[in-house]
Structure formats: structure tokens, C-alpha cells
Amino acid sequence: MSPALSAPTVHVRAPGKLNLYFRVGSVMDDGYHEVASAYxxxxxxxxxxxxxxxxxTVExxxxxxxxxxxxxxxxxxxxAARLLAAHTGYTGGVRLRIEKNVPIAGGMxxxxxxxxxxxxxxxxxxxTRVSREELHxxxxxxxxxxxxxxxGGTAVGTGRGDELSPALAQGNFHWVLVPSDRGLSTPAVYRELDQHRIRHTGAITPAPVKPVVDSFVLQSLRAGNPEMLADCIQNDLQAAALQMAPELVDTLELGEGNGALAGIVSGSGPTVAFLTADSESAIDLQVALSLRGHHALRVTSPAPGARVVL
Incomplete structure (x- = not known):
């Protein structure tokens, strides 16, 4: 297959994500961890x-x-572009322009x-008309x-997080995000988690052999109930992220002290996500955090996955 003589510009939009629940198993022989996540x-x-x-090229x-x-x-x-070209036999290239809105190295x-x-x-x-299954x-x-x-949407991820099963979610959840000026390396956070578990052997729950997503998380999502969800959000990487970026502790305490139902470090961090009861509560929290010098963003979930913008 060869490139078209004249091709239009295609615009695609894809979402950032939150790990509402993230369990990390012990390190495997290949150096990776088996995980269970509610995305x-x-x-x-x-x-x-x-x-x-x-x-x-990319800019x-x-x-x-x-x-x-x-x-x-x-x-x-x-x-990604080269992989698709190799998979389909496409012989041309592509010029990419990416407008970034999701924090870089922010766990989203x-x-x-x-x-x-x-x-x-x-x-x-x-x-190239690749099927959705092939793209996956x-x-x-x-x-x-x-x-x-x-x-996109809501899903349970297992294996390395890439084995996905769609999950039901009712309505919308309202979040306030606080990005950080610094980034955290995902591999470094995982290494710190492994060391944290070694340092605190006997004092903390051992790493699960086969991590799973708690059924109460899925019930909360199906019910569309933020109060229920606030009681069960969890991130095994949070302790490691806070060890590497201790200033996030103050951010978590500030948000939870100003009306958030719960706060959590997003993925490997350092972005902090606060779950709120509704849109009005999210606005109030955003204002409170902004007055304390934080750059705060209001978002909702779930959102659709990568799609062409017409």
C-alpha cells in the first residue's frame, strides 16, 4: 500500500485516565508486576x-x-505510527501535531x-481499515x-493492565485534578514500591499473589454513587509516590479538608485526583485549591476513548 497523493488532515482525540482502584502484585521474573485496575x-x-x-515526524x-x-x-x-505502517504494509509516513492537555509523567x-x-x-x-481488535x-x-x-469509558484491567473487560458505570463522577510541576517515572515508582514492601515486611499487607478489583468498587460504579466510591478507591502505588514526592501529602490533606469526598494519587503520580459529590462541590473545591496557589482542573468521568473528531 502506498500513500495517497493528496490526503486531508485527520483529527483524533483521546482521553487521560484515572485508576480508581489499583492493586499491584509482587514483581515477576520478567521484572513486571501483575496488576488489577478499575480504570x-x-x-x-x-x-x-x-x-x-x-x-x-511529531511536534x-x-x-x-x-x-x-x-x-x-x-x-x-x-x-505507534511506525507499528501501524509495518503491520499494514503502508509505505509512506505521517506528520503528527499533538496538543497536550494531560499532565506529562503525571500518572494519567x-x-x-x-x-x-x-x-x-x-x-x-x-x-488501512484495521479492525478495532487489531488496533487493540x-x-x-x-x-x-x-x-x-x-x-475509554470504564474498564477492569488485569495482567499488566492491558487485558481489559468493560465495566458498567451509571451517570458521571466529578473530579478536581491537581497536577504537579514535577513528573515521576513510572518504573521508578514501581521500584520504590518494591523497596517499600521490603522495608515494611510484617507491618503491611503482603503483595497479592493474584490481584483483583474489589467487587464493592464495581458496585459503586454501577450505582453511580460517589459516596460509595469514595469509601473504596485505593492505589497501591500511592505510598511509593508519596515517599518520592512528600509534598503531595499536604495536597491530599488540603483537598480532603476542603470538601473532597476522597483524594488519591493518580496512577504512578504525581497528579492528585479528588472525588467530589457533584459539579457544585467540584467548583467549590477548585476555587479553594486555586486560592492556595494550586493549578486545579475540573473533569468528569467516564469519557469516550480515542475517536475521530469531525
Missing amino acids: QAVSLFEDVWARADPNF FGGPIDTSELEVDDSNLALR GGGSADAAATLVACDALWQ ELAAQLGADVPFALM
């Missing part, structure tokens, strides 16, 4: 524009400082959203969170 996509999106080009824009992001073949979006899967959006954008641009398989080769960014 929800949130209304904070990455926007990707794709245009046919002889080469594979960034948006409200987030992207000056440190790689634009060579190590970039996950470019890897922004890079994964870029990759998922790129798969969808290039498939539409190149007219390609996404899983790129990273554990990429398949969920492709899928």
Missing part, C-alpha cells in the same frame, strides 16, 4: 492531528510545557493517549495503558 477515562483529552508525509503544542519531550523514534506516538496516561490517538488517526488517514493488539505492544486510551 475510568476522564474529560481531559490529548488532540492529535495527522497529515500524510514521506517521513515520520507538540498546547498549554503544557513540552520542551523536554522527545521527537525522535523513541516517542511513543511515532512508535497522557503518552498512552497520544499513542492510541495516533493509531486511530493514521488508520483513518492511510485508509497493536496498542498492547506499545504499553499497558494504550489499550484503555483506545477503549
Whole structure:
């Protein structure tokens, strides 16, 4: 298959995510951890524009400082584009422009959203007509969170987080996010979790052999009840993230002291997510956090997965 002589620009939008419940098993022989996660996509999106080009290139824009992001073949979006081209036999390239809104290295899967959006954008641009099942398989080769960014909505993830089962969720949940000026490396947070468990052997619950998502989490989502959900959100990576970024403790206490039903470090952090009772409560919390000097964002969940914007 060869590139079209004249191709339009394709615009795709993909969501960031929250891990509402995240259990991490002990480290396996391959160095990875088996996990069990309840994912929800949130209304904070990455926007990707794709245009046919002889080469594979990417540039960034948006409200987030992207000056440190790689634009060579190590970039996950470019890897996604090359993977799709190799899979389909497409012989051209693509010029990508990505507007970033999801915090970088913030535990919300922004890079994964870029990759998922790129798969969808290039498939539409190149007219390769890859099935959704094939796209999911390609996404899983790129990273554990990429398949969920492709899928969106609400899901349970097992294995490395990429084995997804859709979950029912009623209505919308209202969140206030507090990004951090610093990023945290996901592998580094996992290593700190392993060390934390070693340091506190006997004082904390051992790592689960086969982690699962608590059924009460799924009941709370099906009921659309934020108060129920607040009682059961959990993140095994939070202790490690707080050890590496202790200032997040103050952020959590501030949010929970100003009306949040619960606060949690998102994924590997350092973004902190506060669950609120409704939209009015979210506005009040956003104002309270802003007055204390925090950049606070209001979002809702669930949100749709990667899709073409017409």
C-alpha cells in the first residue's frame, strides 16, 4: 500500500485516565508486576492531528510545557505510527501535531493517549481499515495503558493492565485534578514500591499473589454513587509516590479538608485526583485549591476513548 497523493488532515482525540482502584502484585521474573485496575477515562483529552508525509515526524503544542519531550523514534506516538505502517504494509509516513492537555509523567496516561490517538488517526488517514481488535493488539505492544486510551469509558484491567473487560458505570463522577510541576517515572515508582514492601515486611499487607478489583468498587460504579466510591478507591502505588514526592501529602490533606469526598494519587503520580459529590462541590473545591496557589482542573468521568473528531 502506498500513500495517497493528496490526503486531508485527520483529527483524533483521546482521553487521560484515572485508576480508581489499583492493586499491584509482587514483581515477576520478567521484572513486571501483575496488576488489577478499575480504570475510568476522564474529560481531559490529548488532540492529535495527522497529515500524510514521506517521513515520520511529531511536534507538540498546547498549554503544557513540552520542551523536554522527545521527537525522535523513541516517542511513543511515532512508535505507534511506525507499528501501524509495518503491520499494514503502508509505505509512506505521517506528520503528527499533538496538543497536550494531560499532565506529562503525571500518572494519567497522557503518552498512552497520544499513542492510541495516533493509531486511530493514521488508520483513518492511510485508509488501512484495521479492525478495532487489531488496533487493540497493536496498542498492547506499545504499553499497558494504550489499550484503555483506545477503549475509554470504564474498564477492569488485569495482567499488566492491558487485558481489559468493560465495566458498567451509571451517570458521571466529578473530579478536581491537581497536577504537579514535577513528573515521576513510572518504573521508578514501581521500584520504590518494591523497596517499600521490603522495608515494611510484617507491618503491611503482603503483595497479592493474584490481584483483583474489589467487587464493592464495581458496585459503586454501577450505582453511580460517589459516596460509595469514595469509601473504596485505593492505589497501591500511592505510598511509593508519596515517599518520592512528600509534598503531595499536604495536597491530599488540603483537598480532603476542603470538601473532597476522597483524594488519591493518580496512577504512578504525581497528579492528585479528588472525588467530589457533584459539579457544585467540584467548583467549590477548585476555587479553594486555586486560592492556595494550586493549578486545579475540573473533569468528569467516564469519557469516550480515542475517536475521530469531525
